[in-house]
Amino acid sequence: MAGPTTAERGERQQESSGPPPARRPRRPRLRTIVILAVAAVLLASGSVWLLYGSPWLRVERVSVTGTRVLTLQQVRSTAAVPLGAPLVSIDADAIEARLRRKLPRIDSVDVVRSWPHGIGVKVTERTPVLVLRKGGEFVEVDDDGVRFATVPQAPKGVPVLELAISRPGTAAAGLRRFGTDGLVREAVRIAADIPPAVAHTTRTLKVRSYDNISLELSGGRTVSWGSAENGPAKARTLTALMKAAPDARHFDVTVPTAPASSGS
Template identity: 30%
Template sequence: MARKPPRPAGRSGSTPVPGHVVGTGDAPRSGTVLDFPGPRRSHRFRNTVLTLVSLAVVLGGLVAFAVFSPVLALQTIVVQGQSLTTADEIDAALEPLTGTSLTRISREDVLELLADKAPIEDVRIAAEPPSTLVVTLEERKPVAVVREGSEFVLIDSAGQHLAGVADREDVELPLIDGGTDAADSAMFSAITEVLAELPDPVLFRLTSASAGSVDSIKLSLDGDRTIFWGSSERSGEKALVVEAMLAMPAGDQPVKEFDVSTPDRPVTR
């Protein structure tokens, strides 16, 4: 039986063999198709969302624990910086905070409860877990004493009553003439303004303070000596001059009056 001659490559009508590349003058070669996976953005987004949700749940749990847990409930109050008030007074005033979580107690809460305590100007608070609150008081500075009936009262530079005085002799502050009735006068304000400028070593040596007018303030010192201050203007400069003059060695003739009404030209008599 006669054999059919092979069909020439490249003739029209030829059928390519699957898996081979046919071309003129090229030998057949095999090929492989790779299947690349699609993008994984959806998986990354889902994982990110799940992570964020988990973190939110954990943080929420921590916040809830800190705010509501009885472990951090206030049990002990430590009071510092008091001289015109007592620790017992402050403890009693802050009693409503007992049992409150330390994380929920603010400086404003403490100030509100101490609002009726005249000597207290400001407070600082610090929590000491698990159950202690440290309250540091900033009290107003008393500058003088006034007579109120048969008693004596400490006042600050604004004329505010701070505390009663059990024994006048125990307080090294000047007595302002006129008592509490004079507290609203211009002369009273001028005197307290002067006293607020004095350094403590000078202030504690005064026995009284008076004024015939706002321009004639007079301070009495121990040893029957006086300081003629004049007006309250330039009080800072006058205070420095007085402090320097009092620190000078005593001369042969004792000085009875220090006149600093003009601080550039102080006079002694």
């Protein structure tokens, strides 16, 4: 019997020896590693120097927007942004907190970096919906019931809030239960619900107790509103009642389903 041919012997040897070994990846040379490490250090150092040490990215101006009563100088001086400081080092949160703390008229504020040289301060001021008399001055109250500023004159079109809580009994009990701040918030809720046409002529909101709040309008007209509950319904009823009895002097919407008017 003939033995294996030369070709067959070669195939058997290849099978027994297995596939040729894969080439191992060449390790990066030490020189390459050193160069990359130095480049990374230089890049990081350059970035730090650019942000903190260079003269190019520093605060040169502070812009203020959104003010109505506050002056630009008031906001800038209170913000106390250090001119010439690296822009990246400015603590926007701290500036915002300082502005809200020292200028209570500010409702919200947003401080942003305006690269490469500016800081932007966007202010939203509180809007008074009522004022409280304080001696010869007036304390402004916003729609959250926050007393935020004292001014020498009441802003035009803003009603005066009169706390007339002097009687014992129910009024005193309401004062103990809700406190002055609570009653002020009730008056603020009512101010928000007064129909626009009526709000334009409202001069005073008088609070005698939690559920005994009235409006004094121009021309000597009055409105018994009651509490702040069912405000939208009372507003609709008052509008209809005034149309139905335009010459009336007093309107009662304490129970909006059973309104009344009187006087002429």
